[in-house]
Amino acid sequence: MDWLTQHMETELFHLGDTVVTPLSLLIFTVTVAVTLFAARSARALIRRVLRRNGQVNDGTAYAVGRIVQYVLIVAGVLLGLENVGVSITAFAALGAMVSVGIGFGLQSITQNFISGLILLIERPISHGDVLELSNGTIGKVEEIGMRATRILTLDGISILVPNSTLVSEQVQNLHAPTRTNRLRVAVGVAYGSDTSLVRKVLLDVASADSRVLKSPKPDVLFQSFGDSSLDFELAAWLDDAESRPKVASDLRFAIDSAFRKHGIQIPFPQRDLHLVSGFERVGGQSG
Numbered sequence: 435m436d437w438l439t440q441h442m443e444t445e446l447f448h449l450g451d452t453v454v455t456p457l458s459l460l461i462f463t464v465t466v467a468v469t470l471f472a473a474r475s476a477r478a479l480i481r482r483v484l485r486r487n488g489q490v491n492d493g494t495a496y497a498v499g500r501i502v503q504y505v506l507i508v509a510g511v512l513l514g515l516e517n518v519g520v521s522i523t524a525f526a527a528l529g530a531m532v533s534v535g536i537g538f539g540l541q542s543i544t545q546n547f548i549s550g551l552i553l554l555i556e557r558p559i560s561h562g563d564v565l566e567l568s569n570g571t572i573g574k575v576e577e578i579g580m581r582a583t584r585i586l587t588l589d590g591i592s593i594l595v596p597n598s599t600l601v602s603e604q605v606q607n608l609h610a611p612t613r614t615n616r617l618r619v620a621v622g623v624a625y626g627s628d629t630s631l632v633r634k635v636l637l638d639v640a641s642a643d644s645r646v647l648k649s650p651k652p653d654v655l656f657q658s659f660g661d662s663s664l665d666f667e668l669a670a671w672l673d674d675a676e677s678r679p680k681v682a683s684d685l686r687f688a689i690d691s692a693f694r695k696h697g698i699q700i701p702f703p704q705r706d707l708h709l710v711s712g713f714e715r716v717g718g719q720s721g
Contacts (some may be wrong), residue, residue, distance in 0.1 A: 448645055462514040469510025477503040497554045500578065504551075514607035542598075546581045548599035559607055561601060563676035567595065567608040574643060574676065588676060606674035614647065617670050617678055619685050622663030624699040629656065635696055639688045640670045645681050647671040662703045 452554035467485035477499035553559060563575045565585065573587035599605075606617050623632050633654045640649040650671045657665040668689070672681060693700060 450598070465514035466510060469514070473503040473506035473510065476506055490628060492560070492562050494557070496578070500554050501551075504580070542596075543581060546597045549601040550578060550580055550583075552601055553583070553597060554717060558607070558610075559573055559583075560609075563607055563609040565600075566601050566608060568605065572608075572676070573676065588679060590607070608678075613675065614650075614671055614673050615675055615678075616650075617672055617682055617685075619668040619670070619682055620657070620665065621668065621686075621689055622660055622665050622700060623693070625664060625700040627664060627698055629664065631696060632664075635692045635698065636666065636668045636689065639685060639692050640668060642688065643681065643685060644671075645672060645674065645677060647673060664703050 469620075474626065480499040480502055481492075481495045484498060485492060519617070559565060559575055559578075561575055564572065565575060566572050567585075569584075571587055571593070573585040573593065575583060576586050576592065577584040583600055585593050585595055587593060614630050621636070636654045637652060640646050641648075645669075647654055652668065653668040655667040655669060657667050659665075668685065670685070672678060690700070693699075
């Protein structure tokens with residue numbers, strides 16, 4: 435026992451005026467481990483309590499739980515330092531020595547952590563929201579972490595998106611301000627087609643799909659006179675953002691079938707080619 439005590443109190447190094455020993459490192463490690471467990475448990479408890487009352491939605495409960503978790507972790511680390519005799523002043527001195535290294539080496543991590551706090555406080559996105567990223571990926575927010583946000587795509591693949599990306603780049607939240615969003619399906623018909631019939635057929639196709647909302651009503655927009663077609667757009671409202679690709683595909687199948695039934699043609703791209711016969715010799719006729 436004396437041997438163990440002697441080795442546990444062996445001096446390893448100095449941190450300011452504080453002597454660091456294996457015992458102090460063990461105390462610090464245990465304190466941090468207990469803090470991490472307590473912070474995670476507190477987050478889960480807060481979410482459960484807030485959601486049980488029914489006055490706070492899941493996104494708000496998630497954000498509050500995460501912020502409380504971060505606060506407890508910071509407090510636990512500071513408490514662990516105090517328990518081993520490391521003063522905040524000494525810790526600040528150590529921080530000053532490595533600040534340059536942190537500024538360059540951990541710049542991205544720091545930026546993502548601050549962006550994560552912005553996401554939790556301002557809540558432009560929340561847990562459970564469906565997002566469309568700048569690259570066209572659609573997925574549901576599963577977790578807003580300290581460094582990155584985990585998103586589950588419609589293909590069932592979990593991807594990590596840096597928090598700074600969600601703050602600085604254009605991201606469409608398909609659940610904000612409401613879960614109702616409009617799907618647009620573009621279609622072109624041949625010149626000479628009955629535009630009134632085209633409009634009626636498109637509205638009938640939208641109305642026949644049970645996933646398309648009756649209110650707001652679907653609409654048909656005459657977009658433009660294209661090079662080879664009359665360009666229309668079917669605008670239909672949905673309340674399930676995750677079903678957008680499937681609904682769009684089903685509507686296109688239905689539109690193709692309805693157009694065939696009513697004799698409405700979807701044209702191929704056309705180009706006019708003008709041929710000029712004969713040519714004039716340069717420099718006169720040769721002998």
